[in-house]
Amino acid sequence: MTVVKVSSKFQVVIPEDVRKNTDIRPGQDVVVVAKGDIINVIPMRPIKEMKGILKGLSTENIRDEEDRF
Secondary structure (H helix, E strand, C coil): CCHHHHHCCCCCCCCCHHHHHHCCCCCCEEEEECCCCCCEECCCCCHHHHHCHHHHHHCCCCCCCHHCC
């Protein structure tokens, strides 16, 4: 686990090991999702890279009850 500091402009630096593991590149778009006090930063990927990513995924317990329609 790496700790980073939020700048006065509310910016954070993604540590090098995380960038390498997730293949994040300069200028790449990311999605920021907050749930409660947890923040997730998810790299956007071209749709062709996503082929087969959900194979074998269980949909059980994928959402909290209050998030369901």
